[in-house]
Amino acid sequence: MLEPAPQRRLLIVDPCDDCLRLLPGLRSAGWDVHGCTLGSALEHPCDVGLLRLQASHLRHPEAVKDMIKRSNTEWIAVLSAEELRMQNVGDFVCEWFFDFHTLPFDVSRVQVTLGRAFGMARLRGKGAIKVDEPEHELLGESRPIRELRKLLGKLAPTESPVLIRGESGTGKELVARTLHRQSHRREKPFIAINCGAIPEHLIQSELFGHEKGAFTGAHQRKLGRIEAAHDGTLFLDEVGDLPLELQANLLRFLQEKHIERVGGSQPIPVDVRVLAATHVDLEKAIEHGRFREDLYYRLNVLQVVTAPLRDRHGDLSMLANHFSHFYSLETGRRPRTFSDNALAAMGRHDWPGNVRELANRVRRGLVLAEGRQIEAQDLGLQVVEQEDQPLGTLEDYKHRAERQALCDVLNRHSDNLSIAAKVLGVSRPTFYRLLHKHQIR
Incomplete structure (x- = not known):
């Protein structure tokens, strides 16, 4: 019945x-x-x-x-x-x-x-995502993001420094905030400083603070970022851009657990957990004398590597829809979905700017879209024409076509792999074998 x-x-x-x-x-x-x-x-x-x-x-x-x-x-x-x-x-x-x-x-x-x-x-x-819940900030269900969440769950309760490595735009600060939020220091300050964005002559004062009269213009005492993070977490973004002199001062702080403000002589004890991030190859920087090897080993006690977006094909549509909802509040327009043409273009794009680039393109697409859906041209993307693709052997063509089919179906059905397998006309075990073969998810 x-x-x-x-x-x-x-x-x-x-x-x-x-x-x-x-x-x-x-x-x-x-x-x-x-x-x-x-x-x-x-x-x-x-x-x-x-x-x-x-x-x-x-x-x-x-x-x-x-x-x-x-x-x-x-x-x-x-x-x-x-x-x-x-x-x-x-x-x-x-x-x-x-x-x-x-x-x-x-x-x-x-x-x-x-x-x-x-x-x-x-x-x-x-495809709705509850974006106001902290545990959903690291969005995605691809294998790299699932493994990342699992690793962060293990590292967060420890007190050891963590070095976060990955390309620009892959969410290194988001990883740092997740580590802080899942640690016992979650109720204490999270202080972030971009070592590559502060003028070199101000970094010493920004990190360690200064006493009144320490230099011209120092009209009152100022607490540095390290001291402001006391009992909490200090996040040093782009630590590879830190000048060598400051690297020595940072190393001294990590060893002795106290600082001295510029112009001061009293040691000030500070208890912080240090997280650092970089997109540069620190090992090469050490070889060329641009980064201290002893500081590297102090920061690289534990390590996290963030995956580039091109290795997270199954997360593309989920992330794009998330940013469509998020930026609709800013643009004053209703969240829009993405046309098949747009999804195909996103699947073929290499995303050199990673998640940050995706967010910017969706933001642009919301503003430019004239229909009910965001099209590839609204995102500034174009579907690659067949004649533009490089020639190769028959096996090369088969390999590319197989991988592209997997990426396309994941863009549309990342939330249900059974349906994805049916769309391709294969069994679930075969589908998982193909994902493993092409190192997707």
Whole structure:
């Protein structure tokens, strides 16, 4: 015996008399219908929303925008003929609503629109990510990111220094913040300093602080970043850019656990856990005399390596959707999904700037997109034409095609590998064997 289909939840916000007359037909069609005001809409979870869009909403649209962004579902606008003629109403409705209806209702069309909106809401909901929960900051389910989360769980409770290595844009500071947040120092300060972004003549004062009158312009005592991190975590980003003189001072602090402010003579005990990050090859820097070997061994007690985005194909679409939601708040536009063309272009791009580059391209795409989806050209990407690809042996072509097929299917179905395997027409064991063969995930 077949189980009855679950009820679909419909929320009607600021319902009018015409909306209320729809209720019997909607309920008989399987909709669980509730009504409320705009102010309380977020208190009522729903699968589809119907909003009686009035002139007051159009004059002050921020409340409507905020409600739609936070509800994570599809909304249908209901307008009268007069409201439809208001200035800019077309742009507003096209930007923020799945569809619209004018009064009086065409009941059959309403039923069809609600069904389509319900389907679209279900698709959007599958890729939804709760971005406000700290444990979801290291997003992704590819093998490199899963192994990274596992490693950080082991390293976080220790007191040992950690050296975080990886290309620019791979999230080294995010790793450092995760280590701090999962440590027993989580309630204490996390102080970050970019060693390559501070003028050389100010780094000494920034790290160690100074006493009043230590130099011209030092009108009062200043605590340095190391002292400010007392009992917490000190993160030295791009530590490879630290001048040699400061490397000696940092080494002395790591050995003796105290500092002296510039212009001072009293040792000040400081208890911090030191995390350092770099994208440069420190071993080569040591060979060329640009980095102290003894400091290297002090910082490199434990080591974490962040994977480049090109090795995390299965995470591309998840990260892109995350940034689409995140930057929609900044751009004032509704989060957009990505067209097949855009997903294919992202899968073929090498991402030299890694996650930071992806975030910037999605941010740009949100601003430039004219349709309901972000296209490849909005991201500044192009699908590689066949004639632009280098020639090779037949085996080379087979290898590239096999790998590209895996990357393409992971871009769309990274959350369900069973479906990914079915799309390619292979069994799950074969699918996992192919992933291992091509070193994906």
